[in-house]
Amino acid sequence: MTTKQIKTTAVENKLIGLADIVITAAERSKDPTIAIPIRALSNVAFNERKGLIEMGNKKQARSFFNVGMAKKFMQTVLVADALFELQRADLTTSLREIYYRTKHTIQDSHENTFDTQDESDPVIEDLEVSLGALREELHVRAENSGSIVGPVVFGDDGDRVDCARLGKGGYSVPSIVEPEYLEVRRCTADFLLLVEKGTQWNRLSEDKFWRRYNCVLLTGNGQPPRGVRRLARRLHEEYKLPVYVLVDNDPWGYYIYSVIKQGSINLAFESQRMAIPKAKFMGLSSADPERYGLPRNVGIKLNEKDIARAKELMNYQWFQKPAWQVEIKRMLTSGLKYELDALANKDFQYLTKKYLPRKLKEKDWLD
Amino acid sequence: MNKKNALTQPAPSASPRKTVPEPVAPKKVAARPVQQVTAVEMGARQREISVSEFFTKNRHLLGFDNPRKALLTCVKEAVDNALDACEEAGILPDVMVRLEVVPTGGTTPSPSQATRFRITVMDNGPGIVRQQIPRIFAKLLYGSKFHRLRMSRGQQGIGISAAGMYGQLTTGKPVKIISRTGPKAVAHFFEVQIDTKKNEPLVHENKQIEWNQPQGTQVTLEVEGKYQKGRASVDEWLEQTSIANPHVRLIYQTPEGETNEYPRTYHELPPAPREIKPHPYGIEFGMLLKMLQDTKSHSLSGFLSSDFCRVSPQLADEICKTAMVSPTMKPRDLKSHAAETLYQTIQNTKIMAPPTNCISPIGEKAILSGLYKQIKGEFYTAVSRPPAVYRGNPFIIEAGLAYGNRPENQTKPKQLAMPKAEGEGEDEDSELARVIRYANRVPLLYQQSACSMFKAVLSTSWKNYGVTQSRGALPGGPMVIFVHMASVWVPFTSESKEAIADYDEIQKEITLALRECGRRLGLFLRRRERAASEYRRRxxxxxxxxxxxxxxNRLKGGKLLKEKLKAQLRKIATSRTGGMKTDQALGKTGTGPEGLPHSIIVTSEGVEGEVELASQVEADAAATVPPVDADLLGDEKLSVGATKSRAKKAHLRADKTPQSKAAQMGLFAEKGSSGKKPIRTRTQPEKPNKPKRPANAAAPRRKK
Incomplete structure (x- = not known):
């Protein structure tokens, strides 16, 4: 707890630093400017040795006296003010609450500081990167949108949470899973399976797949939120669990895998603590339909967006491994994508009873 | 029917009769079934249908479909007649329209509930000679306009008598007419009805009376109708009429007892249109045959050159030669086959386009003045296209445009400075433009989407001119688009004259005119945008x-010298945005209407462009008309003589527009500067060859 206290003050100082930028610039008759690292493909690099996406050094200047940026600048200062308030009161909050807290109509006008949450969210991310503070450190939590089940025991606010005794619903992964918030007391699993879709996670959970294969089942309901990714990383790191990823066979599924493995472009600064470079791609592979005899009619035609996205992926540095190029090319050639749910075409429990056992037995996965 | 049956062999499916193998003689067929009638019997029933009878049954053809439209049609016909008469006689029209509710069943219902109305239309025209009055008002297809090719509002001579007949049918009341041909003549009072069988007038009453008007005609009709404001109402029609006819002074007494006056803002009669002969390209074969019969010429070549325009004797001979008919033969002797060859030859011969001086366009200035008078906007422009020809009929397309917020809308945002919720204030600009259409100065209110003018507006890409437009929709924004077609023969899609047919030539001209308007609007908008963005920056x-x-301050724990920081930042802001220069740039929205001919721009500080025209309108609307010479072009001297106002008129236009416009701009300015008004200096060097703008020409007058 003491460490946390120290950290918080450090964050507070960083936030106050923003005000200082404005004040010093004003005294010198300069344009107040904040340097914000760019969060785009142009400013990330793939570190092959570490297997991570890392953020580069490019920064953009956000100046106050620039017509295009003035409002953004004002918003940044307002959000910083709200975050500072959180620090002082030692509260955590959601992105949406920050939006409401900072929204008001500017005096003598009918202009709002923020019109929609879409304006405030990126500002918070900007502050995360430019201050080098994690979202948790800023006391901002995302929504809980992940579930975990399996032989793992957590300590959460002093409560003992045994994920093997939580029925088929499992434990809802909090958005902040740092050791000071969530303690992993025990884990006896052999591996961790991260499933893209909640529906397939439900299937596996209902069939008690985790008990049979002694694994932890984790889902993020689509693109996994930070909490889920961070928890997977902790289990991987602290209990040496191999991580397998089960996603749909489409470009978005591939990308979800790559985010888990190497980190995302937008949150490249978080890769260090989120990415799991040793994660494996379990499926659905574009080779699976043939191998598992999925009929063509359960496929879905790739649309233009899918194709464009797939081609984009092929150009990413971290998809350059020959096996991956083959994998994506195979999907493009077939012109079809397959959902995990399509496995139900063969049998409702095909995923639990045939597909995964065979995959694990054959060690049929991509790196 | 019979004949057809005889020709086509027994139709197995259609005939209920026994199928007889041999061809059946017509008479037999007719005789056999019980219900069939002999030709003789049929012949006994066949008789002439009087036009009046025809129209009593088909009144929708003339625009009397429903009570609301009927009321409008009656007003329209009477006003059209009044205006045509005045203009032909060279008199600036003063027209009074009065609608009164007629009590039914002893009580007087409210105007919106009433079913009977008395329409009175009075003009200061030349009057009508006594003998003609009954026939003009109570005989269908009687008039001066049908037999000539000349631009006028009315075309057929049905209108007013049909209106009278409609009144007669629905209320049984005769048409009352008072007419006086001059101060020295006596006024005659008539009550006439129409004999619907014979299409002849029945005079009920005819006497000489005392009339306080020195000259003119007054018509009173009593009709069944429905009075409802809004779209396609009498009110809207009169308003639009006044836009396209700024030379008319129009007084309208509504059924509610209000008096609306549309003042005269253009003190010049439109040039009288000239009558022309038909152009050979414009006639149909049947018409040609008829003309061949009716002509007074003795030779074919003489017929061609004298009964048509643009056919010289040489050309006539040439046509005859190509058609292989003798130029000297009698036109009456030209029989069907040869006539057809002649017709084809004429169509294939190159003939000069018809003369165009027969058309009298409204004119850019008059359109501007009409729009400026009636529509409260910020930007006005007008375009008159050069004459063009469709099917041998010359025509002119004119377009106009008024853009900007109307005063009602402008005053609103001032109170609206309340916090906006998410999603609010995004759909505010969903208002679509309004298209007002005219044919020979008469507003067209019905069948908008069938009209080629409307289609042309839709197909113009307004996005190019900085106006929003959804696919296949009207452009968005506070805008009125004015389109006028002047022609000796306007091709309506139906007899009730509501929409203009889609001729390529017409469509093209309308599109060109609209584009020009759009270009000017785009120029204006861009310029305003530029000025406003400087503004916004600061x-x-x-x-x-x-x-x-x-x-x-909050980040620093409330220990900040706020005022000091504010002052420092403001100083930086001023130095970064060009300091005082910005204020100067803002003082004027750009530099006058270069590249914007025939346009008016209203800004917070006055009017630019056709200043004199605008101020003229202002003056007319607000006060007694100062004597202004007709030449409004580029003359810098201004008759500012806005003398004492007649109170009644003044409240009409009032001074809403400019002040609220100023208010709007002011609002803009006050936003951040908290009452600090930008300093406005007029030091910018102006281009030399531009007519000098009288400083604040219209502004002082508006202050009333």
Missing amino acids: NIFELYIEEVVEAC
């Missing part, structure tokens, strides 16, 4: 400085 900084300083 403003947003001033707005945001407050916010940033407050936030910094």
Whole structure:
């Protein structure tokens, strides 16, 4: 707890630093400017040795006296003010609450500081990167949108949470899973399976797949939120669990895998603590339909967006491994994508009873 | 029917009769079934149908489909007649329209509930000679306009008598007419009805009376109708009439007892249109045959050159030669086959386009003045296209445009400075433009979407001119688009004259005119945008400085010297945005209407462009008309003689427009500067060859 206290003050100082930028610039008759690292493909690099996406050094200047940026600048200062308030009161909050807290109509006008949450969210991310503070450190939590089940025991606010005794619903992964918030007391699993879709996670959970294969089942309901990714990383790191990823066979599924493995472009600064470079791609592979005899009619035609996205992926540095190029090319050639749910075409429990056992037995996965 | 049956062999499916193998003689067929009638019997029933009878049954053809439209049609016909008469006689029209509710069943219902109305239309025209009055008002297809090719509102001579007949049918009341041909003549009073069988007038009453008007005609009709404001109402029609006819002074007494006056703002009669002969390209074969019969010429070549325009004797001979008919033969002797060859030959011969001086366009200035008078906008422009020809009929397309917020809308945002919720204020600009259409100066209110004018507006890409437009929709924004077609023969899609047919030539001309209007609007909008963006730049900084300083203060734990920081930041803001120059740039929205011919721009500080025209309108609307010479072009001297106002007129246009416009701009300015008004200096060097703008020409007058 003491460490946390120290950290918080450090964050507070960083936030106050923003005000200082404005004040010093004003005294010198300069344009107040904040340097914000760019969060785009142009400013990330793939570190092959570490297997991570890392953020580069490019920064953009956000100046106050620039017509295009003035409002953004004002918003940044307002959000910083709200975050500072959180620090002082030692509260955590959601992105949406920050939006409401900072929204008001500017005096003598009918202009709002923020019109929609879409304006405030990126500002918070900007502050995360430019201050080098994690979202948790800023006391901002995302929504809980992940579930975990399996032989793992957590300590959460002093409560003992045994994920093997939580029925088929499992434990809802909090958005902040740092050791000071969530303690992993025990884990006896052999591996961790991260499933893209909640529906397939439900299937596996209902069939008690985790008990049979002694694994932890984790889902993020689509693109996994930070909490889920961070928890997977902790289990991987602290209990040496191999991580397998089960996603749909489409470009978005591939990308979800790559985010888990190497980190995302937008949150490249978080890769260090989120990415799991040793994660494996379990499926659905574009080779699976043939191998598992999925009929063509359960496929879905790739649309233009899918194709464009797939081609984009092929150009990413971290998809350059020959096996991956083959994998994506195979999907493009077939012109079809397959959902995990399509496995139900063969049998409702095909995923639990045939597909995964065979995959694990054959060690049929991509790196 | 019979004949057909005889020709086509027994139709197995259609005939209920026994199928007889041999061809059946017509008479037999007719005789056999019980219900069939002999030709003789049928012949006994066949008789002439009087036009009046025809129209009593088909009144929708003339625009009397429903009570509401009927009321409008009656007003329209009477006003059209009045205006045509005045203009032909060279008199600036003063027209009074009065609608009164007629009590039914002893009580007087409210105007919206009433079913009977008395329409009175009075003009200061030349009057009508006594003998003609009954026939003009109570005989269908009687008039002066049908037999000539000349631009006028009415075309057929049905209108007013049909209106009278409609009244007669629905209320049984005769048409009352008072007419006086001059101060020295006596006024005659008539009550006439129409004999619907014979299409002849029945005079009920005819006497000489005392009339306080020195000259003119007054018609009173009593009709069944429905009075409802809004789209396609009498009110809208009169308003639009006044836009396209700024030379008319129109007084309208509504059934509610209000008096609306549309003042005269253009003191010049439109040039009288000239009558022309038909152009050979414009006639159909049947018409040609008829003309061949009716002509007074003795030779074919003489017929061609004298009964048509643009056919010289040489050309006539040439046509005859090509058609292999003798130029000297009698036109009456030209029989069907040869006539057809002649017709084809004429169509294939190159003939000069018809003369165009027969058309009298409204004119750019008059359109501007009409729009400026009736529509409260910020930008006005007008375009008259050069004459063009469709099917041998010359025509002119004119387009106009008024853009900007109307005063009602302008005053609103001032109170609206309340916080906006998410999603609010995004759909505010969903208002679509309004298209007002005219044919020979008469507003067209019905069947908008069938009209080629409307289609042309839709197919113009307004996005190019900085106006929003959804696919296949009207452009968005506070805008009125004016389109006028002047022609000796306007091709309506139906007899009730509601929509203009889609001729390529017409469509093209309309599109060209609209594009020109659009270009000018785009220029105006861009210029305004430029000026406003400078404005905004300064403003947003001033707005945001407050916010940033407050936030910094909180971050610093409230220990900040706020005022000092604000002052420092403001100083930077001023130096970064060009300081005083910005204010100067804002003082004027750009530099006069270069590249914007025939346009009026209204800004917070006055009017630009056709200033004199605008001020003329203002003056007319607000006060007694100062004597202004007709030449409004480029003359810098201005008759500012806005003398004492007649109170009644003044409240009409009132001074809403400019002040609220100023208010709007003011609002803009006040936003951040908290009452600090930008300094306005007029030091910018102006281009030399531009007519000098009288400083604040119209502004002082508006202050009333």
